[in-house]
Amino acid sequence: MKKFLIAVSALTMLGGAAISSAQASPSEDLKQFRAYFFKKFPGVKLQDYANGIYALDATRRFEWEAMEEFPPYEDGVEVGKKLFNKYDLGSCFQKGGIGIKQYYPYWDKKTQKVRTLEQDIMACLKKKGVDTKKAKIGWKKGKLAAISAYMAYTSRGKPTSVTIDPSKASLNAYNKGKIFFYAKRGQLNMACADCHVYNAGMLIRGNLLSPALGHTTHFPVWRRKWAKKTAAKKGKSGPLDGFGTIHRRYGGCNKQVRAKPFKAQSETYRDLEYFHTYMSNGIKLNGPSVRQ
Amino acid sequence: MKKIAVLFAAAVLTLGACAAPSGPVHNENDALSAITAAEHETKRAAKAGFEWRDTGKLIKKAKAALKKGDYDTAVKLANKAKRQSSHALEQAQLAKNAGPHFN
Numbered sequence: 090m091k092k093f094l095i096a097v098s099a100l101t102m103l104g105g106a107a108i109s110s111a112q113a114s115p116s117e118d119l120k121q122f123r124a125y126f127f128k129k130f131p132g133v134k135l136q137d138y139a140n141g142i143y144a145l146d147a148t149r150r151f152e153w154e155a156m157e158e159f160p161p162y163e164d165g166v167e168v169g170k171k172l173f174n175k176y177d178l179g180s181c182f183q184k185g186g187i188g189i190k191q192y193y194p195y196w197d198k199k200t201q202k203v204r205t206l207e208q209d210i211m212a213c214l215k216k217k218g219v220d221t222k223k224a225k226i227g228w229k230k231g232k233l234a235a236i237s238a239y240m241a242y243t244s245r246g247k248p249t250s251v252t253i254d255p256s257k258a259s260l261n262a263y264n265k266g267k268i269f270f271y272a273k274r275g276q277l278n279m280a281c282a283d284c285h286v287y288n289a290g291m292l293i294r295g296n297l298l299s300p301a302l303g304h305t306t307h308f309p310v311w312r313r314k315w316a317k318k319t320a321a322k323k324g325k326s327g328p329l330d331g332f333g334t335i336h337r338r339y340g341g342c343n344k345q346v347r348a349k350p351f352k353a354q355s356e357t358y359r360d361l362e363y364f365h366t367y368m369s370n371g372i373k374l375n376g377p378s379v380r381q
Numbered sequence: 382m383k384k385i386a387v388l389f390a391a392a393v394l395t396l397g398a399c400a401a402p403s404g405p406v407h408n409e410n411d412a413l414s415a416i417t418a419a420e421h422e423t424k425r426a427a428k429a430g431f432e433w434r435d436t437g438k439l440i441k442k443a444k445a446a447l448k449k450g451d452y453d454t455a456v457k458l459a460n461k462a463k464r465q466s467s468h469a470l471e472q473a474q475l476a477k478n479a480g481p482h483f484n
Binding site for chain 1: 427430431432433434435436437465468469472475476477479480481483
C-alpha cells in the first residue's frame with residue numbers, strides 16, 4: 090500500500106511538472122530551451138547554432154564549408170528570384186518582400202491562425218491570377234521552395250524575430266506546436282525532441298542528429314538526399330532538385346518515426362513552425378543552406 | 382529393438398501431425414468484422430492526429446487478402462492494424478501532458 094501511495098504521489102508530481110512546463114510562457118520556454126543546449130554543448134555560441142550539425146562536428150563542418158564555396162543551391166536561388174520578379178510577388182509584401190523572412194511565421198489576427206511565408210507566397214500568386222496547378226507550383230518543393238529560398242537569401246544575417254501574439258488563440262496555437270514537438274508518435278514512439286533535443290549531437294546510423302536550436306534559420310534547405318532522389322526520378326538533375334521547405338522536412342521526420350505525416354501547410358505543422366521558430370529567436374538567418 | 386521401433390513410429394507420427402496442414406480458421410465474416418474494427422480504430426487515431434505510417438497499408442493488404450479468400454491472413458493483418466491504432470490512441474492520451482524534461 091505504501092509503495093502504491095509513493096508511486097501515485099511520484100506520478101502526480103511528474104504529471105504536475107509536465108503540466109507546469111507545458112503551461113510555461115513562451116519566454117520561459119525559450120530560456121529553458123537555450124539553457125539546456127548551452128549546458129549540453131558548452132563552447133557553442135548561440136549564433137553558431139544556425140549551422141546545425143556543423144556547429145558540433147569539425148570534420149563535417151570542413152566538408153560543408155568547402156561545399157558552401159560553390160553552393161549547389163545558387164542556380165536555384167536565381168530561379169527563385171526570376172519567378173519572384175516574373176509574378177511581381179514583391180507587391181504583395183511589405184518592403185517589397187526583401188529581407189522579411191525573419192518575421193515568419195506570424196499570428197494572423199484576421200484568420201486567427203499562424204501564417205507562414207509559403208502561404209503568403211501562394212496567396213500572392215493566386216491574387217496575381219497564376220494557375221498554380223498549371224504552373225506546377227506545389228507546397229513542399231520545386232518552384233515555391235525556390236521563391237521562398239530567394240526570399241530567405243535576402244534575409245541572410247537578420248536575426249529571427251518571431252513574435253508570439255499574447256492573445257489566447259495565439260498562445261493556444263503556440264502550445265499545440267510545443268506539444269507536437271514534445272509528444273511521442275509513430276511506431277518508433279519518438280518525439281521531435283527525442284532526436285533534436287535529448288539526443289542532439291548523437292549518431293543515428295551515419296547521420297549526426299542536429300540540435301533543434303537554430304533549425305529554422307536555414308530553411309528552405311538544399312538537401313543532398315533530396316537532390317539525388319529527384320535527379321534519379323527525373324533521370325537528369327536540375328537547379329531546384331534539392332530544395333525543400335521546413336514542412337517537407339517535418340513530413341520526412343514524421344515518416345522516419347513511422348507516423349503518418351500531415352499535409353504541408355496544415356494547421357498542425359504551422360503551429361509547430363510557430364513554436365519551433367520562436368525557439369531560435371535572435372539567431373541570424375542563413376538560408377538556404379546545404380544539408381545532408 | 383521393439384522399443385526403438387515403437388519410439389521411431391511415435392516420432393514419425395508426431396512429426397507428421399505437426400507438418401500436416403491445418404485448415405483455415407477464419408471465415409469471411411471474421412475477416413470483414415476484423416477489417417471494420419481496424420478501420421474504426423484507425424479513424425479514431427487519425428482524428429486524434431496520431432495515426433501510424435503503415436496502418437493504412439496493413440488494412441489495404443487485409444482487404445486484398447479478403448478478396449482473394451485468404452481470410453486468416455485478412456484477420457491477422459486487420460488485427461495488427463487495430464493494435465497499431467490502439468497504441469496510437471495511447472500516444473494521443475499521453476501527449477496531453479507532453480512537455481520538456483530538461484533535467
